Structure formats: structure tokens, C-alpha cells
Amino acid sequence: MSVEQTGPLPVVAIVGRPNVGKSTLVNRILGRRAAVVQDTPGVTRDRIAYEALWNGKRFTLVDTGGWDPKAAGLGASITRQAEYAMNTADVIVFVVDSSVGATDTDLAAARILRRADRPVVLVANKVDDERSEANAAELWSLGLGEPNPVSALHGRNSGDLLDLILDAMPEAPREQEEEGGPRRVALVGRPNVGKSSLLNRLAKDERSVVDSVAGTTVDPVDSIVTLGGEEWRFVDTAGLRRKVSTASGTEYYASLRTEAAIQAAEVAIVLLAADEVISEQDQRVITQVIEAGRALVLAINKWDTLDEDRHFQLEKEVERDLSRVKWASRVNISAKTGRGVDKLAQHLRAALASWETRVPTAELNTYVRQLVQETPPPARGGRAPRIKYVTQADVRPPRFVVFSTGFLEAGYRRFLERKLRERYGFDGSPIVVSVKVQSGRGSDKKS
Template structure:
């Protein structure tokens, strides 16, 4: 068989907990694999597995379940479904046919219907012909024909794999080149000066472009000239979607922020320099990182600070924004216009990093030396070996580590820090996932 080169196509498995995602992943792989548990706090530490069917290799990713009892249900569903839409070539959406379509499934289906990726709807736990009528009811999700399977018993799993491979593109999806001005989300908690900044940027030249479809009240975007270049500032002020799980104005604000970030390529998170960095500020920054967008942090009202407050702010930044040391930072005053022109250069730098691709040879030469000096720690008495790295994607840069075993989150953070030291990536999040390739005689499950 000819060895496939380059990044493998990615198949993302999404759905609620306990619908049989992990069982389906194992069925795709043809063995019991070390599928990460749906444990709160580790949903971003995903492990990818390489699968082989009819001579074709592809990557299977279990995105982890969302918990309908957790607070911020809508945001949780959105993060998982958007992650799949952003990184996968094919999305497999698993629903428990015995339970039927829940509110959570319906909410996820609404998001997945917007995807430009192929979505295959799987009605799991159809163990016999009598159960197939349950599967037929899932047409109501609006995702086409439900595919009845039993992941546990293997019923129709071969047909499903054939269908998945038919949907896989000839080559993994490359980001399409998009013309027109770069898209910027201006986000931040209320009263930090977003409107003042947008008005300052727009001056009297504000022009309205095509409205964005799909919202109850269609928001409009603004084209502004900054640093001699046109930028498209995404405006979500019109978003007033009614959501069952809404809990007050803060939820609506969060939803509008999420929509703006998803529609943009780079986000400017505006913070008030004369106030401490709040939990709400942190949440907005987290939304940008989890959406995989380039990030510029702008401190507004800088002109109002005295020397003491500036020193104090530096200490707060060191303490509260330590996890985003890589973010581009600029000090501005929306009121006076001071420093606003510098925004353009920060936006350009962040976007350039967001689209950076490191040559594989250069990447591996660096990482081999790094791993030799600091190998990954042993887990369960056995130290995993890193075989090689590849950059699977850009916008944001996404790296896949081929390893003989699970890599602890701490070691992945170490790799990220070192990649940033060597290759920059100033102003962009980077994602590192692990692809476990077990050698012969090393097939035991690792939880």
C-alpha cells in the first residue's frame, strides 16, 4: 500500500455524553483505544487517533461530550460543534436513537446545519430491525438521512465507514483564500469603550456592507480605514436570538461576543486600563482562544493613568494575563485617539502569525533536539516516545504530535512554549494535539 503523505483527513465525532461516541471511535479504529474521558477541565486536551479502512488512512477525533446540566449550555455546545466545524473534513454527529432527539441535540444540529463540512447523522444503539423506526424519527434534526448503527455490536458500522470515506475530500481541506478587508471583532465587557473606539475608527467614513443572514435582527458590519488599509469590523449589536437557556443580559452579551468572534479572523479585546482585569474580561479572552482567532489586547483610557496605576497594571497583567503572554498588546485612548493608529500594525502582525506555516523539516530538527534534552515524563511506568511533529493547519497554527503514548498536558504546554520561543507566533493561539501510534505488542488501553 502506498504510504499517504501530508496531513491526514480529519473525522470529528461529536455528540452528547453517553450516546456511544467513544464506542464508535473504537469501532472505527478496530480496537479498544485510550479514549479520553469526558472529564470537566480536560475537554480541550483531545487525543487524535489514526484509523485505516479499505486502504485509506484518516484521523478520528473524539471531541468530548457536552453536559446539558452544566451552566452556559449554549456556549458549551457551540464550542464543541464549532471546534469540529473548524478542524474537521467530515463531522459525524452521534445521537442515541433509544432516547431520541433531545433539546441538546436540536441545539447542536442548528449549529451543524451552518457547517460547510459534510455532516453525517448517526442514529446509534439500533441493535435490530425493530429499532430502525426510532432512527427514522431523527430526520427532524434537518441533517439528512440518519444512519442506523450499533457501535457496541458493530451493526452497519462498515457501511458507515464507507459513507465517511466517500465524504472525505481528495485532500484535507485547505483554508480558502478570502478576498476583501480582513475581518475584526471588537469585543469586551460592557462600558470599556467599544462604541467610542469604533466611532473613532470610523470617523465620518463609516460605510455599511452586506448584512449577515441567519439572525433575527440582521447585524451590519463597518468598513473602516486604519493604517492606510481597509478593515471590516464585525458588528453584532443586532443579535437578539431567543435562547431557552438564556439567563439575563450577561448571557446575551456572551452570545453576541461569541457570534462576533466566530465571524472574524482577529479579535481586539478591549480592556479598561483604569480598572482591574475582571473575570468577565478573562471570559472574553478565553472565548477568542477557544475559537482559534488571532488576538490583540487593547488597553483603553491609557491617557488617564498616573505612574502608580501604570505600575499596578503591569503587575496585574503579569498575574492575570500570564496565560496569554503571546497576545499582542497596545495602549490606546478611544477618546483622544492616542495610539489608535498603532492598532493596524498589531492586527497585521497577529494575522501574519495566525497564518504562519513552519516547514516540516525545520520543525522536526528543532523538536528532535528539544525532546532529546527534555523527554516527556513517564506515565504508568512507561515513557512515551515522540516520533515526529507535523503542522496540520494554519489559521490558527495546529500541530499534531505523533507519539507512542499519551502526553501529559504539562508537557504539551512545554512544547507550545518552546515552539513560540523558536518560531514566534506572536498574537495567535496555537493548538497541539497528540496522535497515538502504538507499536506492535503495545496495544494495551491507557485511560
């Protein structure tokens, strides 16, 4: 059966309050453990998109963070999540824990979803057997139509649910605006590298308090700045206020704000201080950006303060300590004097373009076949695996899946990534290369 589709894919958003089983349902639909599942509410914090397939139909599945009834500003939180689902999805899947019943949070969400101008599929999750179906019937009270009893954990009725989702999809997906507005940029880095000074320079205003004491910035606000003739939104990191009974100081909260900023952004500017050695904390921030799958620009600040010896030493540090992100876009700046700051716009645009690049399947396979002929995968256990097919499963960031008859060593996967970068660039964007092993008819596994 052909599954080749051109143009944007229909979007299915999975929404609901925390710990109702949204990520478990996502994994069930995908047929693999992609979303992180834990017996703790609030594990999923960001909206994470996956490409899914059912009955020959491809669609984008979006796992959303839960609505926490104990969080400050419950109404705002519910509205933000529900409006995102209504504005960007073609089908909304609203998940409720049938073993608990409809809570006040569920009722508040349902009131918003009833006004949606697109189909809503109500899922009564955790219906593990026929005896539990009576609980599901009580969810008619939400006013969203018939509750569909499902056990995401055990797979009960999941096929029927997928059929309903496909039936609810429009013939053509609505145009996606990716939330619209200026592109979202996270300005991150360890304390006292000059983030506030740079933001003030970009905004041409004293937006942030600047002090030589590290950690001065506590609750920065969103800033719209004009850079390179274009507006950019430097994302708010203050929305992660939470009551922590065992706080471990300013650095702990700074780490939480950094994580929130990265997750809310499309591209991150990681600011490094040219007059200081690249530290473990710098490395952690860069790792957060890569693991979040965001585009990356490295900005080395205080460049104007360097003497010749430090300049030479810094180049050696970059070569040694940042070798894993050679693909990252890099610009040398001075937030204090404005030197090089205008160059940030072109680096941001280039990184975002790479982040959103999709390689045509036919072209990709032609290139990879040529690579494999010239440099075949090393044998493992006496047999060399054979690469059957390669596809780009997603963008933002680009994700490639290699279908192989055997396990591909990490070194060979790195070789494929390097060659993909040599051919297609991807400057400023992480890319993911995973391998799906097809060892025999009807059996496969992910490596």
C-alpha cells in the same frame, strides 16, 4: 501505509438539524471523543474542523451547528448553513434521524442540497439493528439518493459509510475561499471599556451609541472598516437573540453576544481599560477567545489618560494577571483620540499569520528530537517516556500531536509549547499540544 499528503485536504461537511447525531458521527469517524455530545439540541454552535484519516486518506471533517426549526428566521438559518456546506465542502454528509423520519426541516434542507454541485451522502442515523432499517428506507422521499443506515453511537455500518465518503471525494479538493471577503474580527471586552468608541473611530462614523453607562450596546451590526489599507469585517454579535425564561440581567446577554462574536470571528481584539484594574470579567473574555481557538490581540484602551503611577501599576498587573497569554499581540491605544489605532492592522495581520502557520513535519521532528535529547521527559513510575513522533494535525489554530510511549506531565507539555513558540513564533495565536500515548502494539490513548 503512507498517509503523507501535501496541499489542501478534501473537506467533508456534516450537516443536519439539531440532535440527529452529527457530533456523535464525527466522534465515530475520528475514532475519539473530540466533538462535544449532549442529549440537548444545539450544543454545537460553530463549524468546527478536525483532521480525519481513513484507509490512508486524510481529509478535513467539519462538524456544523444544527438547523433549529424553532429559531426565528428558519429559512435564513437553513440557507446559511446549507450554502456554507455547498460552497466550502467537497462532500456533504446529510444526517437524518431515521427513528423520527423526514421532518419539515429535513425536507427544506434536502431541497437546497439537491441543487448542490457536489456529492451528497445521505445518512439515516440511529439505525441500531436490522429491525430499524425499514425506517431508513422511508428517507428515499428526500430525493437525495439511497439512505445509508448507520448507528453513529454503536458504530454500525460506519466503515461502509466512510468508504462511500472516500469514493465520493474528487481527485483534487476544490479551492477553498474560507467564505471569502474581509477577515472577520470580534471586538470584545467587558462593558464600558470603549468598544463602541473604538468601532466609531475605525468606521469614521457614529455607527454605535456611546454612553458612560455600561451595557449601552445591545444589538450592534456588522461593520466593514478600512484599516491599514485593508477592509476588515467586525462581526455581528446581534444574531444570538433567544427567548430565555429565566434571564439574569444584561450581563448574561452580554456574555452570550460575546461568545457569538468570538465564534463567528477569526481573530478577536480584547479591549481592556487602562484606567481600571484587570478584572475577573476581563479574564473570562480572554479565556473564551483561547477556548474558541481564535487569534488574539490585546488592545489596552484609554492609554492617554494614564499618569506615571498608573502606568507603572498597569505594567505590573499585565505581568502578573496576563502571564498565561504572554504570546498575545498587545497594542496600547486611545479610541477617543485615535492614538495607536492604526497599529491594530499590523497586529491583526501578524496574529492571523501565526494562526494559519503550518510547520513541515520533517523540520518539526528534527527540532523536537534535538529538544528531547537536551531535555528528556521526566520519568514516571520509574520509566521515562520516549517521544516517537510529532505532527501538526491542524491550523487555525496550530494543533500538535506528540506520539509517546508514556504519559507526559503537564509541565513538560508546557515546556514543548514554550520551545515551539521560541522557534516558530506563533505570536498572537493559541497553540494546542496534546499527547497520544502508545503503550503497546495496537493500543493507544490520548492524554
